[in-house]
Amino acid sequence: MEQKTSRSVGSGRGVNPSGKARSNILAIRDAPFPSPADAQAAYWNSSAARPWAEQHERQDRALAGLATAALDLASPHPGEHVLDIGCGSGTTVLELAARVGPHGHVLGADIALPSVARARERLAAAGVRHAEVLGADVATYPFVAGSFDLAFSRLGVMFFADPTAAFANVHRAMKPTGRVALAVFRPASENAWPSAPAAAVRHLLPPVPPAVPDELGMFSWGDPARVQRILEGAGFRAVTLTPVNLACQLAGAGGAAEATEFALLFGPLTRRMSGVSAEQREAVRATLEDFFQSYVTPQGVALPSAFWIVQACV
Numbered sequence: 001m002e003q004k005t006s007r008s009v010g011s012g013r014g015v016n017p018s019g020k021a022r023s024n025i026l027a028i029r030d031a032p033f034p035s036p037a038d039a040q041a042a043y044w045n046s047s048a049a050r051p052w053a054e055q056h057e058r059q060d061r062a063l064a065g066l067a068t069a070a071l072d073l074a075s076p077h078p079g080e081h082v083l084d085i086g087c088g089s090g091t092t093v094l095e096l097a098a099r100v101g102p103h104g105h106v107l108g109a110d111i112a113l114p115s116v117a118r119a120r121e122r123l124a125a126a127g128v129r130h131a132e133v134l135g136a137d138v139a140t141y142p143f144v145a146g147s148f149d150l151a152f153s154r155l156g157v158m159f160f161a162d163p164t165a166a167f168a169n170v171h172r173a174m175k176p177t178g179r180v181a182l183a184v185f186r187p188a189s190e191n192a193w194p195s196a197p198a199a200a201v202r203h204l205l206p207p208v209p210p211a212v213p214d215e216l217g218m219f220s221w222g223d224p225a226r227v228q229r230i231l232e233g234a235g236f237r238a239v240t241l242t243p244v245n246l247a248c249q250l251a252g253a254g255g256a257a258e259a260t261e262f263a264l265l266f267g268p269l270t271r272r273m274s275g276v277s278a279e280q281r282e283a284v285r286a287t288l289e290d291f292f293q294s295y296v297t298p299q300g301v302a303l304p305s306a307f308w309i310v311q312a313c314v
Helices: 036-046 056-062 064-074 091-100 113-126 163-173 192-200 226-233 255-265 278-293
Strands: 013-015 021-022 081-085 105-110 131-135 147-156 174-185 235-251 300-311
Touching: 013 036, 013 300, 036 226, 056 064, 056 235, 056 278, 064 147, 064 174, 064 235, 064 278, 064 300, 081 163, 091 105, 091 113, 091 131, 091 147, 113 131, 147 163, 163 174, 163 226, 192 278, 192 300, 226 235, 226 300, 255 278, 255 300
Parallel strands: 081 105, 081 147, 105 131, 147 174
Antiparallel strands: 013 021, 174 300, 235 300
């Protein structure tokens, strides 16, 4: 396995003789979620996760640099067929579709059905006909073998209950010359966002159980050795990890108050705030605003984050 030097940054369709795209992935339709994913599916389809669909622009702003870095390294070519894992509200589906062009195809997949619905709306509004979005668990969905040139993800792979089995399923769906490019968080200790705001209010919330090795979660792909085990165990080879460092833009002109709202909507605090009292919630909000004051600049509020772009070949 190769770890590259750090860089800092601010499915398929065929074409028939008539030139019209035709699907070679059978029975593209939303699929029920199997029991191993039930807890994740329940969360990502709950009201707590609705901002990912309804306010996706805020998340897209925060992760714009990461998406660009991952797409550039993935290097999707015109005419290629791409699987976008955990595609959310469709931002990367649209970006991939622009890069593969009308003779290529992009299939986005996500278990969050509100985000899937939003992604479909955006594809329709943009008039993009060579991309579609599927509500299903990539870990178990019966993709047609040999469908994809590229499997891509922007922070969509860290919550698989059995990541090796999930990527074995992806591996079966890849063409023999296929490749993957996956953006994931490096360890929590390297990420001021989202770790520092959560640490600032730790004393106000119920304690978090100690992390269990190999447990799913935001930072579960932070260990390069574990990443190598997952992908090689799934049948991939030539695993490399490229570190990308960037500042996540949490707020603009709204300053500390806007950054606080972002942290409560999109960060790990979203889950931890479930069931807390109104008094606790207000204490957390006030403490976060004080925390973010030290990061306010004329351009808004940004915190450093650290990612891997994981690449591998079939």
